[in-house]
Amino acid sequence: MAATDSPGSPGALRSPGPKGSAGRPARPVNWAVRAVAGRVSFYFFVALVTVFFALPLTWLVLAPFEAHPTFVAGLSQPTLSNFATIFDDPGVLVSLRNSLILALATMVVVVACAAFAAYALSRVRIAGRDIMLYVLLLFSSVVSGSAAMVPLFLLVFDLHLINSLTGVILVLAGGLLPAAIFILKDFMDSVPTSYEESARVFGASPFQILRDIVSPLVRPGLAVIAVWAIVQVWGNFLIPFILLRSSSLTPGAVEIYSFYTSGGSVNLALISTFSLIYTIPVVVMYLFVQKRYGFRFHGGIKR
Numbered sequence: 001m002a003a004t005d006s007p008g009s010p011g012a013l014r015s016p017g018p019k020g021s022a023g024r025p026a027r028p029v030n031w032a033v034r035a036v037a038g039r040v041s042f043y044f045f046v047a048l049v050t051v052f053f054a055l056p057l058t059w060l061v062l063a064p065f066e067a068h069p070t071f072v073a074g075l076s077q078p079t080l081s082n083f084a085t086i087f088d089d090p091g092v093l094v095s096l097r098n099s100l101i102l103a104l105a106t107m108v109v110v111v112a113c114a115a116f117a118a119y120a121l122s123r124v125r126i127a128g129r130d131i132m133l134y135v136l137l138l139f140s141s142v143v144s145g146s147a148a149m150v151p152l153f154l155l156v157f158d159l160h161l162i163n164s165l166t167g168v169i170l171v172l173a174g175g176l177l178p179a180a181i182f183i184l185k186d187f188m189d190s191v192p193t194s195y196e197e198s199a200r201v202f203g204a205s206p207f208q209i210l211r212d213i214v215s216p217l218v219r220p221g222l223a224v225i226a227v228w229a230i231v232q233v234w235g236n237f238l239i240p241f242i243l244l245r246s247s248s249l250t251p252g253a254v255e256i257y258s259f260y261t262s263g264g265s266v267n268l269a270l271i272s273t274f275s276l277i278y279t280i281p282v283v284v285m286y287l288f289v290q291k292r293y294g295f296r297f298h299g300g301i302k303r
Helices: 031-065 081-088 090-123 129-142 149-158 165-189 193-201 206-217 219-234 238-243 252-259 268-292
Strands: none
Touching: 031 081, 031 268, 081 090, 081 268, 090 165, 090 206, 090 219, 090 252, 090 268, 129 165, 149 165, 149 238, 165 219, 165 238, 193 206, 206 219, 219 268, 238 252, 252 268
16 A cells, blocks of 8 residues: 655655646736836836927927917917017027027036146146035035025126126136036046157147147047036026126026016917927037037047
């Protein structure tokens, strides 16, 4: 008579678990359902975020071509009269010119000063160098333009630069420099010092090394700083609004405020048209720089 395993016998402990119809261990039934549900949820979230960002942009593109735009994106009565009305206003062209002057002048100051400072900090060993960079970046982020506006206004007033584009350029450049130096220093660190040593052997000065050796290798970094500075200045409202008094010096970011009435209502046709015109230069510049100075890596050097 064959012996049977009792509940406490070793054979009972080695008894196989549940098996499927083919003798293999049974797999969870809902694993495929959960995988499909997770993928569907992910794509639904991506589609929702895309729609959330695409709807305002769609309205911005379509509203200038609508005779009587509302907050609903559409083209029920296409027209170009809004552009004619905008360009008939002499203050619009003047404001675009002022914005261009402020953006380009600030960009030149920021890129030039950041290049010299970042190169010096990258090559010269100074005690507390990294701490100083982080402190500058921290204060430039925490102490925003609105928090520092009173001392900045008093400083500009004492320098007799109120109602002057020069004063606005200096204030904007000073606020952008800490972050620009911090970003550009990483690009300077990526340039091998052997290139500079070879140039010194042939009698190159530090300025020639920076201009002819280092700057061409960190052009993507300079382009990043340039684009970032222009974008920051292009959309800045508070500093020009407080420091400039004359309407002939008003930039576009402040001129857009004129499309609001004294009661706070807005002319959607004009403000959407001006916003589209004001956005196009920055978008075109970004696409050009991205195509011209896209990031690539050659031999460990960021180019």
